Amino acid sequence: MGNKFEDFRSHEAENEKRDQEELFQSYFYDLALSPEDFGKLILDVGGGRGGFASWAREHNLSDDIYTLDPELKTDEKNKLFAGRVEELPFQNEVFDLVVSHASIPQLFSGGRYEELDKKQLVESAVNEMLRVLRTEGEIRLAPLSRGEIQNWHRPVWEVLRTVLDKLQEDGLITSEEETLGKAPTRFNKNGEAIEGSEEEKILIKIKKMHGK
Numbered sequence: 001m002g003n004k005f006e007d008f009r010s011h012e013a014e015n016e017k018r019d020q021e022e023l024f025q026s027y028f029y030d031l032a033l034s035p036e037d038f039g040k041l042i043l044d045v046g047g048g049r050g051g052f053a054s055w056a057r058e059h060n061l062s063d064d065i066y067t068l069d070p071e072l073k074t075d076e077k078n079k080l081f082a083g084r085v086e087e088l089p090f091q092n093e094v095f096d097l098v099v100s101h102a103s104i105p106q107l108f109s110g111g112r113y114e115e116l117d118k119k120q121l122v123e124s125a126v127n128e129m130l131r132v133l134r135t136e137g138e139i140r141l142a143p144l145s146r147g148e149i150q151n152w153h154r155p156v157w158e159v160l161r162t163v164l165d166k167l168q169e170d171g172l173i174t175s176e177e178e179t180l181g182k183a184p185t186r187f188n189k190n191g192e193a194i195e196g197s198e199e200e201k202i203l204i205k206i207k208k209m210h211g212k
């Protein structure tokens with residue numbers, strides 16, 4: 001009996017390890033991270049329970065990744081912070097790299113935001129990420145989509161582009177888009193991808209220039 005429970009626990013632990021490894025791989029690929037990036041002070045915005053940071057720590061890649069998420073309880077010792085991207089609990093010009101994986105479209109979901117001005121929300125999110133970033137530091141946001149198939153992504157994309165184009169015009173940032181390839185966005189009840197639902201995934205790289 002005892003053994004069965006132990007078996008079950010070890011399977012559970014194995015699954016969790018595999019999930020963490022997959023999560024780490026998708027961060028690594030989607031955010032185009034390089035080994036040098038792990039020498040930087042990183043903030044993971046919307047980082048869930050901090051799986052990216054803990055995988056990097058356990059594999060001796062970095063002990064310098066801070067995680068912020070509204071669902072977290074602040075635990076400074078482990079660099080976990082409760083908070084929202086539009087009001088970051090950090091001082092100015094601290095981080096070298098701010099990443100946000102699969103979280104920016106989430107800004108527009110959930111009742112809390114329904115009445116808020118979407119442009120203002122994205123503007124505060126971008127301004128906050130820039131505020132906590134050192135000059136010449138970088139923000140990377142992915143995977144984003146233009147919302148050609150996933151309609152609810154479209155307003156996020158449009159507002160984000162407008163906000164970034166204005167900052168770029170003002171010389172405060174440079175921004176580049178990289179395509180990550182097509183991925184299915186709809187699945188049937190067996191978990192198989194629905195044909196024709198593939199959509200281009202995009203990485204946005206933003207560099208903070210002098211003067212902001």
Ligand SMILES: C[S@@+](CC[C@H](N)C(=O)[O-])C[C@H]1O[C@@H](n2cnc3c(N)ncnc32)[C@H](O)[C@@H]1O
Pocket residue numbers: 023045046047048049068069070071083084085086100101102103106107
């Ligand atoms: C789809 S999950 C992605 C989690 C993780 N980054 C990943 O790639 O697996 C989206 C995350 O965004 C967080 N989130 C929602 N609204 C947010 C906000 N205003 N600021 C920061 N994070 C937010 C959610 O709590 C959730 O953990």
